Amino acid sequence: MESSDKKNVLIIEDNVAFLKIMKMRLEAAGYRVKTAQEGLEGFSLAQKGGFDLIILDLMLPGMDGHRICRLLKFDKKFRHIPVIILTSRDLDEDARLARQCGADAFIVKTTKFEVVLDVIERLLKKRESTECIAEPM
């Protein structure tokens, strides 16, 4: 993959160890990765734009993941960017909240990376296909 073709992924996650692993994994899979360990910092990074996909933890210092997701999804400029909530909580309430705040996927952290990667690829493809439809206009 040419470096200019690389997709940009933002991970907002306060667990440094998990963040490091995710970053290595995604880079090995051919993505360009930026990270933030704090909610507000992550949100302002997201707002600067240039990301093709955002991976969010729920419990974050500064600003929690639900809030970040909602703010992005309610903003015309960013709502098209797929957001994956990757969390260690899996109660029914959490999944419901994730859906309510407009997240495109809800994945529990212990899930195998291949599955996570599969979701990422699917969400990115989905986005590309809508972009294609817009092209002829």
Add this chain to the structure above:
Amino acid sequence: MKILIAEDDDISRRMLEASLVKKGYDVVTTSDGKQAWEVMRKDDAPKMAILDWMMPGMDGVEVCRKVRAKKKRSYTYIIMLTAKGSSDDIAEALNAGSDDYIRKPFSAKELHARINVGRRILDLQNRLEKTVKRLREYDKLKSDFLSMVSHELRTPIAVMRGGVSLCLDGIAGEINETQREILKDTLDNIDRLGRLVTDLLDVSKIEAGKVIMRRDSHDICKIVRKIHSSYLHEAEEKGIKLVSDLPKKEVKAYVDGDKVTQIFTNLVSNALRYTKEGGTVTIKVEDKEEEILCSVSDTGVGISKENIPKLFSKFEQFGRVEGPGYKGTGLGLTIAKGLVERHGGKIWVDSEVGKGTTFWFTLKKVEYPKILIVDDEQNMIDIIEKFLKEGDYRFIRSGDGIGAVELARNESPSLIVLDMMLPGMNGYEVIGRLKQDMRTKDIPIIITSAYEVDEDRLKSTNGNAAIPVLKKPVEPEDLQYKVKELLSVETK
């Protein structure tokens, strides 16, 4: 303690008052029923009331009925004062909700004895309320604990899993064969720990009654086929034959698909674990009239009679020798049982040592939910039905408000999709009527409206609770999602 005396006869009222004041009670008096009700309806009303039966305006029995009809935070002990004395009269007073009665003319001794009975009961009531409150707090603590455990245990597991599998995949550099083996064993154990946490959480959720059912239309055969293919590899590796014995026709049922999958998964993985090479594991589904009968049989080691009763308890593995492959958590059957029961079914086992084991369970066939669609435009009703068609619901329809209220009363639908602009009775009035009627007040409602909805007015009709509103034109996904969400909230 504060006591209300409602008695229209002046002499009798004064005697009562004097007698109670002498004993140190805080007394409120009134001479008619309406006033008595005004006092009793308040939140800080006296805990005890002595009501004369015959009063102008509103009689004691009616006050009593009104007090009982109002859901109050705390209990009011009511003593009916009556000159009537036949057993029919007494029965009427008690049936209206009074706790005791005193016949006129009364003696002070009897009056105080009866008040003391009331105080004992109020005291018990009070203790009960406190206990309930405490239990609610514990319940909340348990939920908080659950989500804490789910988070605090999973995070380190996720990190360990991520790190080890990353090394195994060679992303952190080349590893040699010995290292690979060690890491693989480590990963297996991390996964075992992960399963244990998941299972523990599931058991806790079942025990706390926090399993939310998301019923939907499913073909049980399709679920089994999926499980069959996901276990085929493991079975082949162990040299076990995996067989699915399914009816030719699909077996549709209104169940929680994920939970039914989990039941089968737990039983099949158990069966595979206790069956030796050359054995067979069979999954069977039969469509009976009122229920679906499912079974998972193996030709494994079997379970002795003494151990069968212990089978569904937590952490019981009673020394059955497991084959190679992953270890169980000892919670699978407990979870399966909880989930079967949540579906209104039963689970049981037949087993013979040395020959094999069959686990049977039933899934009760539940009627598909009935949805009442109210809209004055026929094509709008058609559209909504079309949007919801996939979910296998039954539909009833009404083009106006009065008809809708009538249908809701007679047909008790599971859900109402209500347009606000209706001829005759508008949406707000329909909701008002529905919420006032015991038969219809708990039916969830989804509002569809082309115009802004007056949220405050809505809330006031619904005891301050919000009602979901979908703006027209309604998006099919929003509607399907809302409908599923509202139908999934089942009583425990």
